[in-house]
Amino acid sequence: MxxxxxxxxxxxxxxxxxxxxxxxxxxxxxxxxxxxxxxxVTTPGVPQAEVPNPPADTSVDAGFARDMKVHHQQAVEMAFIVRDGTDNEQIRSLAYDIATTQLNQIGQMMGWLDLWGLTQTTTRPAMQWMSPEGMSAMSGHHMAPGQTMPAPGPGDPLMPGMATKAEMDELRSLKGVAAEVKFLQLMITHHLAGVAMAQDALDHAQTGVVKALAKGMVNAQTSEVSLMQTFLAERGA
Structure with missing residues (x-):
């Protein structure tokens, strides 16, 4: 028994x-x-979170990582264009710093989405994760609670602050001081919108890594805006 x-x-x-x-x-x-x-149990093709209690797919953290990746990609492209368009060491050094810093940050944000078991892209409109105050600061227009940014039309940038296709084509066509001035004008606008996006993430994100990166972006890009404004003034623009 x-x-x-x-x-x-x-x-x-x-x-x-x-x-x-x-x-x-x-x-x-x-x-x-x-x-x-x-x-x-896992489902083939479906991302799996590698950390406990990851941010949700619709969270501020996920939205910031996805949208700032796209925002950064254009800044990197502009930086490489102007490095090929001028011999000025000040501008080339600034462009190099922007490109390397933002490429590194793109890698960080891609890594977060993988760790959180989330896709790198979404079908939801850009900036939907942002607060009304954050969208207002980024777009320059008052946004009511629940209001979303209108879908961009043909040739329009995906998000406020980003250059249009026509502006990017113009930058590629310029050389020397003309290229420097156009780059500085576009990048100042780009940075100001990026600072507004990062500040909104700093105010509302749930994870410490997102808040830390957002704070670093606010500080660094605010400083770079001041420097670029000085460079523009030196070129009489």
Whole structure:
């Protein structure tokens, strides 16, 4: 009877995964090994979170990471264009700093989305995660609670502060001082919108890493705006 009860207990441990449940396998006191925990169920092609309690797909943190990636990508493109369009070391150094810093930050934000088990892109409109105050600061227009930015039309930038296709084409066509002035004008506008977006994330994000990066962006890009305004004044623009 004792052996039968022990066998039943072992089967129960396997079936129900009762942690620590074991039974004697012989009269000399040897114990059966605990059941191996089953692997978590995953769905092929669906991202899986690698951290506990990750931000939700519609969170400020996820929205900021996705939108700022796109915003940064254009800044990097502008920086590379002007580096090819001028020999001025001040502008080339500034462009290099912007490109390398923002490429690094793009990598960080892509990594967060992977860790959180979220997709890199979304079908939701840009800036939907932002507060009315944040959208107002970024767009320059008052936004009521619940109001969203209108969908961009053909040739329009995806988000406020971003250059249009026509402006990017013009920047590519310019050389020398003309390229420097156009780059500075576009990048100042770009940075000011980026600062507004980062400030909104700093105010409303839930994760410390997002808040820390957003604060760094606010400080760095505000300083760069001041420097670029000085460069513009030196060029009489």
């Amino acid at each position: 004792i052996r039968r009860n022990q066998a039943v207990a072992m089967v129960a441990a396997v079936i129900f995964g009762v942690a620590g449940l074991s039974a004697c396998s012989s009269d000399d006191g040897d114990k059966a090994a605990a059941p191996t925990p089953s692997a978590p």
